[in-house]
Amino acid sequence: MFDRPLKVLFISSEVVPFAKTGGLADVAGSLPKALATVGNEGPGHDVRIAMPHYKGIEGAAYRLDFPVFFQGRAETAIIRESGIEAHYKGEHRTVPVYLVDNHHYFYRDGLYMFPDEAARFAFFCRAVLEMLPRLNWQPDILHCNDWQTGPIPFFLKVRYRHDPFYHRMATVFTIHNLQYQGNFPKETLTLLGVGEEYFTPQLLEFYGTVSFMKMGILYADVITTVSRTYAAEIQRPEMGERMDGLLRKRSHDLYGIVNGINYHEFNPRTDPRIYRNYDVESIENKRENKVALQKEMNLPVRDVPLLGMISRLVDQKGLDLVAEVADRLLSQDVQLVVLGSGDRYYEEMFREIQRRYPEKVGVYIGFNAILAQRIYAGADMFLMPSRFEPCGLGQLIAMRYGTVPVVRATGGLADTVVDYNPATGTGTGFVFYEYKGDAFYHALQRALFVYREQPEQWRRIVREGMERDFSWARSAVEYLQLYQEALSRHLARAKVS
Incomplete structure (x- = not known):
């Protein structure tokens, strides 16, 4: 166990209450709040969130902007800031949420299913990493979620490997559903700023495509998924979505932690949406x-x-x-x-x-x-x-x-x-x-x-x-223990003092 609070950036393509298409948004809106308020003493863990700023999100204040050199040109990343409120045992904290804005990539109706998905989320991942030194904030952990954030572990180990600002950052990559992989044409290599030498089965190539999910699995320090049984199932051919071999190779770095639910929201004793309140005693x-x-x-x-x-x-x-x-x-x-x-x-x-x-x-x-x-x-x-x-x-x-x-x-x-x-x-x-x-x-x-x-x-x-x-408080404690394990492994591998 570390003797100081951890600094964690939770990175997701959707977060409740800002944008949601599925369960990932619920996790991203709940787990960071639990991480910020449980499992530690003193000042608490410094937990923040990064996500895209989609059309329709309101109320986020301008924080900063900067150019991201991407596809041979400078694309502007505007960082806006909002927050979500966390309450636990009488404590109250605001978890900062950084929203990456770019009109060309994110000002659209809907979150996904566009022909330039690879460019949209490669830009998002680059902007998140470029944002950190400008905020003068160095996370211990970058917690990436699903294929949309898969390039982040890759960028850290390839594009930013010589930049000392990033050396101590460990990555955790969570697979919420292996069926959705973010597989794109070979030309996607240019979005990532690398050459054809990376288009091999040992690196980024995946059955003739470049796979963002594979990037996360291959380059993250620790891989998690959302239950222990699913972590075992995806290492078998029948449920591995053609990535079972890669997952078996990384089995020692693969963990399963069951999601929680928000016990404040889902409480039959106080839920205003149901007809009659009750609890286990009534x-x-x-x-x-x-x-x-x-x-x-x-x-x-x-x-x-x-x-x-x-x-x-x-x-x-x-x-x-x-x-x-x-x-x-x-x-x-x-x-x-x-x-x-x-x-x-x-x-x-x-x-x-x-x-x-x-x-x-x-x-x-x-x-x-x-x-x-x-x-x-x-x-x-x-x-x-x-x-x-x-x-x-x-x-x-x-x-x-x-x-x-x-x-x-x-x-x-x-x-x-x-x-x-x-x-x-x-x-x-x-x-x-x-x-x-x-x-x-x-x-x-x-x-x-x-x-x-x-x-x-x-x-x-x-x-x-x-x-x-099945509260998030229980799951958060497991994640904090895993973060510390990921950081220890990362520092040992990188031999950073």
């Missing part, structure tokens, strides 16, 4: 949320098991298994509510299931944050039959609200949900292993049996899930 009040949810989803108010799903409607989420078991499940006395959007095929699939079972199925296609909380609070069970799930937040929120998860044992689902054991009466949910409809259906039947026939055991499962600690 679980009986949860029933009022169920009745109100049935009414809101135009379902009959009946004392039957109410199953909930909140999901991106994409293949990863195991929705083909839902289709396979739907008729067998809905022939029973149950109800199902679904909230989500995504592939049109799955949106129509759920609409069709609703048409077949209008008295049993409620579907909302789209995003509705208030309805999501009401499903977490009102459902009896929460379904996540995912094909793969790097971490998953839904099961953590569901347990926090006393809603029992039924999940497949993959990624973070395997690490966070304890399968109910009838011999001991312990567990926090119902788990299946094979990616098959019959396995999913059997887990559902086990859950329905305990719910209907063993109400005392069911309440025990609910209570055990609500009492588990």
Whole structure:
């Protein structure tokens, strides 16, 4: 352990509350706050955030600007500053957020899916590094997240290796979803300022492309992903997205830390979005949320098991298994509510299931944050039959609200949900292993049996899930320990005194 607070720059392409398309933004908006307020004594760790300044972000104050020599010309990087508030055990801190602005690259509708993605995020990474000496701030740790920040570890070890300002900076690279890799044509080498000698399988070449994800994995001091099981899964060919060999080579530097959830926001005792507040000592009040949810989803108010799903409607989420078991499940006395959007095929699939079972199925296609909380609070069970799930937040929120998860044992689902054991009466949910409809259906039947026939055991499962600690404070302590390990390794490798 180091005898001084750490200086950490958390770098992400999206951060709540400024910009969000998925779970990365939630992590980037929550973990830095926890890092700034827990796991240390005295003045606290100096944690800051860097992200792009997208069109639509308001309220960030001008801090400085400078040229970044990029693609043979000087591009202006404007640094704006805002902050997010962190509260913990009576302490209050503001985490600075540096927003990299450039009208050409970031003043657009939407965050991603543009033809010049490689240039946009290569520029962002260069601007972040060039910003630091101008701020006169030297982080100990640069915590990079997903492919958009993959060039940063590469730049440090190649472009900035002779600049003493950067020598002591260690890098941590977190893979949130290996499926999204940032693979671009060979010409991308010019954006990085290097020649064709780097276009080899041992360096940046990846099946005929230049991969930003590979850069992060190859050059970071330490690699993390968002659960221990996912860290193991991505080292196998079937889930390694063609990077399993590289990850196996770096297995000694690869760690899994489960994401947390914001216990201030996700608290059934105080949540203003749900119908009736409750906690582990007043679980009986949860029933009022169920009745109100049935009414809101135009379902009959009946004392039957109410199953909930909140999901991106994409293949990863195991929705083909839902289709396979739907008729067998809905022939029973149950109800199902679904909230989500995504592939049109799955949106129509759920609409069709609703048409077949209008008295049993409620579907909302789209995003509705208030309805999501009401499903977490009102459902009896929460379904996540995912094909793969790097971490998953839904099961953590569901347990926090006393809603029992039924999940497949993959990624973070395997690490966070304890399968109910009838011999001991312990567990926090119902788990299946094979990616098959019959396995999913059997887990559902086990859950329905305990719910209907063993109400005392069911309440025990609910209570055990609500009492588990999946707060960011717990995860932050693990990250701080890993930061110190990364810095020690970096200094040893670089032989910097």
